[in-house]
Amino acid sequence: MSCCTPQAAVRAAHHGLQAGGPSPVGRGEPAGEPRLLALPGGSFLMGTDANEGFAEDGEGPAREVTLTPFAIAPTAVTNAQFSDFVRATRYITEAEQAGSSFVFYLQIEEEQRHAIRQVSRELPWWLDVEGACWQRPTGPGSGVHDKPDHPVVHIAWNDAAAYCAWAGLRLPTEAEWEYAARGGLAGKRYPWGDELAPCNIFQGEFPSRPAAGWTPGTVPVDSFAPNGFGLYNMAGNCWEWCADWSSADYHRTTAARDPLQDQPSGRKSLRGGSFLCHDSYCNRYRVAARGSNTPDSSASNLGFRVAAALD
Numbered sequence: 535m536s537c538c539t540p541q542a543a544v545r546a547a548h549h550g551l552q553a554g555g556p557s558p559v560g561r562g563e564p565a566g567e568p569r570l571l572a573l574p575g576g577s578f579l580m581g582t583d584a585n586e587g588f589a590e591d592g593e594g595p596a597r598e599v600t601l602t603p604f605a606i607a608p609t610a611v612t613n614a615q616f617s618d619f620v621r622a623t624r625y626i627t628e629a630e631q632a633g634s635s636f637v638f639y640l641q642i643e644e645e646q647r648h649a650i651r652q653v654s655r656e657l658p659w660w661l662d663v664e665g666a667c668w669q670r671p672t673g674p675g676s677g678v679h680d681k682p683d684h685p686v687v688h689i690a691w692n693d694a695a696a697y698c699a700w701a702g703l704r705l706p707t708e709a710e711w712e713y714a715a716r717g718g719l720a721g722k723r724y725p726w727g728d729e730l731a732p733c734n735i736f737q738g739e740f741p742s743r744p745a746a747g748w749t750p751g752t753v754p755v756d757s758f759a760p761n762g763f764g765l766y767n768m769a770g771n772c773w774e775w776c777a778d779w780s781s782a783d784y785h786r787t788t789a790a791r792d793p794l795q796d797q798p799s800g801r802k803s804l805r806g807g808s809f810l811c812h813d814s815y816c817n818r819y820r821v822a823a824r825g826s827n828t829p830d831s832s833a834s835n836l837g838f839r840v841a842a843a844l845d
Contacts, residue, residue, distance in 0.1 A: 538773065538804070538816060538825050539833040540636050540653045540660050542628065542690070568615060568701070568840055570605035571764055577601075578713050579721055581785045582822035586723075591824045592782035596721075599709050600791045606706055606714045606841040609755035609766045610774060611697065614682035616668060616689075619697050627668055628690035629832040635666040635688045636833035638810060640741075640750045642672055659741040659810075660833070668693075671834055683754040685772045685837040691802040691829035694775045694838040705777040706841035708784065708824070709793045711805045715768035715821045717761030723820050725761035725768040732758050735770040735819050740812035750809055751834075768806055769819040772837035776803040780826030801826040808835035 580599040587593045619625060629635035639647055639659050653660040663673040668688045670676050678684065698704050706714065715725050722728055734753045738745035756766045778795040780803045781787065788795050795803070803826055807819030818825050827836070 538808070538810070538818065539827050539831060539836055540657055541828050542632070542831040568607045568609075568611065568703075570703075570840075570842055571608050572605045572844055573603065573714060573763060575601035575603040575713070578716065580709060580712055580822075582721075582820075584723075584822075586817060586820065587823050590782055591818075592784050593822050593824055595785055596822075597785055598790065599713075599793060601709060601713055602792055603844045604706075604710055604841055605844055606710065606765070607839045608760065608764050610685035610772060610837045610839045611689075611694075612683055612755055613668070613678040613686045616686040616697065617678075617682075619700055620669075623696075623700055625693075625696055625700075627688065627693045627832070628830045629667040629688045632832075634662050634664045636660045637663045637666050637672055638741075638750055638834055640744065641834060666834070667832075681752075681754075683756070684752045685755050685767075687752060687772055687834050687837050688832045689775070689837050690832045691775045691827075693832070697838075698840055701840065703840040703842050705775055705838060707792070707794050708776045708778045708803050708805065709788075710841055711774065711776050712821055714763055714765055715761065715806070717763045717765065717768075719762060723822075725765070725821055726759070733770040733819065734758070734767065734809045735807065736810055736812040740810070740815050752809060752837075768821070770807050770811060771809060772806075772835050773804045773808045773825060774806045775836070775838040776805055778803040780804075780824070784824070800828060802829050804836070810835055 577600045581594045581596040583594045583596045639661050650661040652658050665674040668686050717725050737748035760766050779799045780801040781795050811819040
């Protein structure tokens with residue numbers, strides 16, 4: 535069982551809702567594109583043959599992939615950047631339309647937890663919180679005004695795609711994301727090598743005993759040292775949506791040059807893990823690890839970063 539994120543269908547079942555699509559993007563001009571780093575592309579070893587993850591995720595077989603040069607943001611999209619988008623377009627996210635989103639239970643005050651519906655017995659650490667969304671990340675009374683440099687979360691794939699359309703950008707493909715995350719290193723487990731380095735993953739005993747001094751949640755997008763390409767938090771902090779549809783056969787069915795899984799599967803790909811990852815339960819903060827969820831799902835650890843083609 536994955537700790538990663540529940541599906542929007544669970545939320546809809548709780549509230550008796552019908553599944554919907556993203557709200558239309560209103561008129562407005564981007565206040566300025568996020569800064570992007572140009573990467574040279576070329577060939578690299580993608581995936582892994584190591585038996586570290588979940589067989590159903592399809593992390594291998596490892597293979598050589600070749601990419602056209604592209605650009606990618608050094609950080610995930612921040613609350614401040616997403617706020618610019620919302621102000622310009624009056625966009626309403628999936629979570630706001632649904633009226634709730636999923637929040638990790640330790641992000642909620644203990645006296646409030648008993649009144650909130652758990653997702654399931656199998657995922658008791660996820661609560662379906664009414665009013666939770668990108669600007670109220672733990673529900674009514676919370677806010678992001680003091681966290682402009684944190685990654686925006688409670689973002690569904692549909693929301694990320696809408697932001698990209700407004701900004702004239704796109705989501706990275708899985709191959710681009712992994713190439714960028716590796717930072718020029720070949721066959722390593724993490725963005726910085728094979729040994730775990732400081733990053734925002736679960737500290738302590740998952741899911742109920744966080745280490746003293748560590749609070750479950752996001753940190754600023756430029757926290758910790760960048761990888762060899764100058765990219766931050768490619769491991770932990772928040773999951774990042776990719777352009778591809780998710781498939782366990784990804785490495786066996788997609789092209790060796792600029793691969794993209796464009797066959798709909800009902801789930802979109804996620805990369806990078808989040809502050810909830812822990813090697814005792816879900817070690818998907820490795821660069822070859824893969825996650826997924828439905829395009830309308832949102833949670834307190836789901837965000838994104840942007841990319842673009844190079845002219």
